Amino acid sequence: xxxxxxxxxxxxxxxxxxxxxxxxxxxxxxxxxxxxxxxxxxxxxxxxxxxxxxxxxxxxxxxxxxxxxxxxxxxxxxxxxxxxxxxxxxxxxxxxxxxxxxxxxxxxxxxxxxxxxxxxxxxxxxxxxxxxxxxxxxxxxxxxxxxxxxxxxxxxxxxxxxxxxxxxxxxxxxxxxxxxxxxxxxxxxxxxxxxxxxxxxxxxxxxxxxxxxxxxxxxxxxxx
Numbered sequence: 001x002x003x004x005x006x007x008x009x010x011x012x013x014x015x016x017x018x019x020x021x022x023x024x025x026x027x028x029x030x031x032x033x034x035x036x037x038x039x040x041x042x043x044x045x046x047x048x049x050x051x052x053x054x055x056x057x058x059x060x061x062x063x064x065x066x067x068x069x070x071x072x073x074x075x076x077x078x079x080x081x082x083x084x085x086x087x088x089x090x091x092x093x094x095x096x097x098x099x100x101x102x103x104x105x106x107x108x109x110x111x112x113x114x115x116x117x118x119x120x121x122x123x124x125x126x127x128x129x130x131x132x133x134x135x136x137x138x139x140x141x142x143x144x145x146x147x148x149x150x151x152x153x154x155x156x157x158x159x160x161x162x163x164x165x166x167x168x169x170x171x172x173x174x175x176x177x178x179x180x181x182x183x184x185x186x187x188x189x190x191x192x193x194x195x196x197x198x199x200x201x202x203x204x205x206x207x208x209x210x211x212x213x214x215x216x217x218x219x220x221x222x223x224x
Contacts, residue, residue, distance in 0.1 A: 109121060
């Protein structure tokens with residue numbers, strides 16, 4: 001889909017932007033999903049699809065050129081590239097309501113989406129219907145957030161983890177030891193040990209190996 005935008009003045013990365021023209025940009029490497037969404041949103045005032053991008057490297061340029069109100073980015077739940085792209089779009093201009101579209105959300109994905117300023121995580125499964133899709137997209141356009149529970153059937157107790165906790169767990173997941181983590185976080189090694197103990201208490205386990213195993217079970221590290 002090719003769209004020729006009107007002239008506008010903008011600075012990428014700046015918080016000073018012109019008022020968005022509205023509409024939805026879709027970033028997806030398939031044809032079926034964008035076609036269905038275009039048809040559905042064509043009937044919704046202010047939510048018409050203004051562009052479809054199937055290559056991630058074009059997404060930022062199109063988001064800047066088309067000035068959409070909402071950007072829908074497909075991410076399969078283990079796709080770090082899709083999440084990173086959604087995060088970059090949200091970081092470049094916070095006025096874009098970024099919506100991650102995924103068939104299998106995880107606790108990690110929803111938590112990181114909140115931290116990154118991504119407006120919503122839309123679950124593209126059998127429970128998704130037209131009304132729900134339109135509501136979530138419209139909410140994102142109006143600045144409201146939607147984050148689903150990762151899996152309502154999961155009986156594993158939920159653990160409230162801060163962004164600092166998640167950063168420590170990500171370091172564990174990368175195979176970093178106490179000294180490497182201390183350098184990475186610019187803190188003392190004893191601080192890392194104290195933090196590890198505190199996170200272990202939250203998760204009711206002891207030691208970084210058990211913390212990492214529990215985090216994988218909870219889905220708070222990617223690809224697990």
